[in-house]
Amino acid sequence: MAAATVSLEQIDWENPEQIGLWQDAWQRFRRNPIAVGGLIFVCLLVLDALLAPLLVTLHLIADPLKQNVANSYASFSLQHLLGTDYLGRDLLSRVMFGARISLAIGLTVQVIYLLIGGTIGLVSGYLGGRVDNLLMRFVDIWYAFPDLLFLLVVVAVFKPSLFVIFGAIGIIGWVDLARLIRGQVLSLKEKEFVEGARAAGSGPSKIILRHLLPNTLGPIIVSLTFGIPRAIFLEATLSYLGVGIPPPTPSWGIMIQDGYQAIFAYPHQVLVPALALAITMLSFSFIGDGLRDAIDPRMRR
């Protein structure tokens, strides 16, 4: 174990040499074709999210809000590559626009999770004792709390808007991450390199940021890559419960919810957004795996 302690202590995260670490990581990431594939897809998605309105203006894709009820549930055609929905709106265009909401919700919510859950998990796990106990009881309360009720009240008090819904989802879902990180820290802080750092006189904040955080990165990244599609699902569930994104803005969650009604007659209505979601999820997972492998300091040898 002594070797590990030394090797970790050798990495100085504040030293300019650290840039070398991230360059190394990037090198390794680039050599991972699956991860790069995932990254490319996510980049395309971001491009799509940014450019979709422009594509409509240029008449490259149909207007996602344009109804033609006489042509509802249409099958694949040249005019509508993926067919149309229950109001005759172009499915392809709606999926492309749905990416905007879904990406935004997936990413924003992870940031909120990370900020709240990460802080509470790290502090709780590291300090232990009374603080840990208090924070974990707080987590218990939060966890036990009926999300639904909370969301209903939030939406009733504020008007249902993107901002409110993003915030509400972020605030209710950080608990799992907090517990996960706490578990990691609980085991890590007993490890020699932490003991060593402590013996060397490092303060708690330094130990948390320098030693514990980087070493919990693997599970955190895994958890976050799963967290993105879960946030997107949560958005769908919220729509179902009536506290979701207001129509007519298309989101994958709403499209899955709507398409589910037609699962017998027109399965592609639910499959198209579900696949979009699945592929996005897959890409984030690939990126997550690639990142974890690339930045894991212990792989540097």
Added chain:
Amino acid sequence: MAVAQGAPPRGALISFKIPRGRGASLGLYIVRRILWLVPVLFFVITITFVLMHLAPGSPWDREGKQLSAAVVRNLNAKYGLSDPFFVQYLRYLVNVVHFDFGLSFQYEDQPVSSLILKSWPPTAVIGALAFLMIVVFGIGIGVVAALRQNTWVDYIVVGFSTVGASTPAFVLGIILIIIFSVTLYRVTGGNFSLPTGDFALDQHLIMPVVTLSTLPIAFIARLTRASTLEVLRQDFVRTAWAKGLRERLVVTKHVLKNSLIPVVSALGPTFAVLITGSVIVESVFNIPGIGRAFVIAVGSRDYPMILATTILFSVVVALANLVVDLLYTAIDPRVRLG
């Protein structure tokens, strides 16, 4: 202990811990944690009570024809809703201490406790079965994949866990229904069809359990794999390998023990969620469970039912977390409870 080889002497840790925690026996610790439930429940009840009354809409609002004002007034009087908020709150607290959870608003006059006793068993059975699947398969395939990293076994597991975690439960459920209950009806002779009649432990539970457990299995498998890979790279494992210890020994004694910590930490909440019900799976398969009961209660503002379900939920979560923390010590004796 093999791990103790490189571990620092225990005494060195004492300075960082609250000495009281060191001295407390396991039994005392458990008792203390259970006593903690009282303030937790108090807060949960209080916040729920306030939020519930803040939420717009009264239990007597209807969607179409409205109840007449006289009827609403009589209903309020009957259920004590015409009293001031604080009186209602105190009365509820006093009743809860006496394990009286009140009468349901929606199911006229039925005690909430009996409604919960009716709807919880199906949820608990399906949840427990799903949890068993998750522990066995999730951890199992995760470890196997990590040990065989970058082989076809690993790719299959990664593929499954990725696809599995990207499939919404209701999509999986309805696809299963279409395949097994509709298309293959003749082949399966209705054996996989949805439960009709009394809820029972039979093959009808297969589809709900599979639907409920697929996503967590995928998640746990991924987590186990990631965390096992992490551990595999650590020096003490390398040392063990180098020393030529047999694979099984290395796996069980060294790797699993260390890699399971994040997994156990994720399993706790998973168990709590499963046992308290998945609304989506319960709806898709028409399972008369508590998850649906809760959503219906919120939708109809059935206050006593909302409160009772929330209390049940908090107790289960707190107990699940307690078990997780106890498991930490069992897996890794160096982790101490404070």
Added chain:
Amino acid sequence: MDDSVARFRWLRVPALVTVVGLLVAACGTSSPTTSNLAKDQTLRVNIVTEPNSLDPGQEQYSYEGAVGASISEALLKIKPDLSDAAPATAASYSVSSDGLTWTFKIRSNAKWSDGKPVTGADFVYAWQRILDPRLAAPYADPFFDGTIAGAADYGSLDAVKDAAKIPAFLSGLGLSAPDASTFVVKLQAPSPFFKWIASLWMSAPVRKDVVDQYGSDKWSTSPTSLITNGQYKVSELVSKDHITLVPNTNYWGGQPTVTKIINYEISDDNQAYAKYLNGELDEVNVPLANTDLVKNDPKLKNEIKFVPQLTLFWMDFNTRKAPFDNKQARLAFSKAVDRNALTTNVLKGRSQPATFFIPKGMNGYRPDLGKSQDFDPAAAKTMLTQAVGDPSKITIDFLIRNITANKQIGEFIADQLQTNLGVKVNQVVIDSKTVTTRLRAHNYSLYVGGWGADYPDDQDWFDIWMTGSGNVFGGYSNPAYDALVKKADTESDAKKRQDDYDQAQKLLIDDAGGGFLYQRNYMFLVKPYVQGLTTTAQDFEDVGDWFWGKVSIAQH
């Protein structure tokens, strides 16, 4: 039945009526021949939701009536074509010449499921119980709202504060049983529609000794204590799964052919549909999205059953708010919605367009009165501009309940208004209770509301638009309308009554109190071996559920 029932259904089961007067035709029954009967006479249907209660005093939703109609029998029962209320537990009834005293003669052979005879006292007890503020029966208003003598005080009695006054109030009601086979009701005012109230589920008798023995809240929760007087009785109650009915061997009207009815409680449309395809349900509501699939399926298309319902939907304009405080603006909004596209395309031909208020199947059905609301986008835009100025400066808050079907209709209507009028429409899709709260607080501009008949009498419909009614939120108020309806409600001359109602309907439509949209119809699949199905325009959760006693299962 009241429209709250519609929440699980509304906009979900619109169907098409192609021929005028189909109501009677839809009730087509094929008489069973005993030779081809199946051995197992079990009928399996879906009531969608678990009843909250099977106590006649507590029932209020259609999924409760669906079971209640078979197990509890009121004094009278609707005829399948809704032309009249026919004798049921009462063999006959007579009305005094002043229209104030109704005397019901109870059948001598009417018996409870435990074999005891049904008496007038059972009705007195049941009706007093509903008017007891301590029970707080949700559906008490048809009994106290202008009907039973002495019941008007219900509105001023508090269950707790006035507890001492309650016994006197109850004994002072115009309810009496001079002998075991007679039940007399005295009314406050002549009410030609009272025969319908006497056929509502809440008018069924309740046994005092049973309620006293098991408790008012408990007696209806177990098959052993649920002693009822209908053709069937409950044999099994499995929460959130099913309710099984078997024949009441003591029923006065003979034994039905079907010996077991299993009422499943399956909330998911598609799941119930799958069960039907599997042969696990004998009839099912067709999910909206599956309509075309079913219509084009060579086998299923022969199992389709369209049943028009006395349920109608409209745009509820908040007349307290601009621009809907302006009659011309309301009319313009109404003229801007293409009802044909709505019913044919969005609702897949499962409903019929309406620019009028009283649905087909009722006496007051007058489609010709709806001309002023006919679809005309060009005229609508001109009209709106003239009335309130530039439409593009108008923003409307459109309140929608968070039910998929409602959302789909809402999206269509919002698009119609935006496209045809150029106004901006904010769709506010929220939790149902929140919607009701906002409606009550008048915190909205537009909402799609509807009404389902409690009973097929015009009075039940016209009353809701009277000033101050709690069932239409928009605040429509026209003294001329109020006067006409008030006069018609108590008018015993049928012709005069109808004339007044027609005038009132014309006023309502031309004032655009509501922007009327469509009449809803059921589209069901029924297995060919289900014989003798007798449907009505007032069915609860399944087509034919008022008359399960007439059904038989053929060999298959």
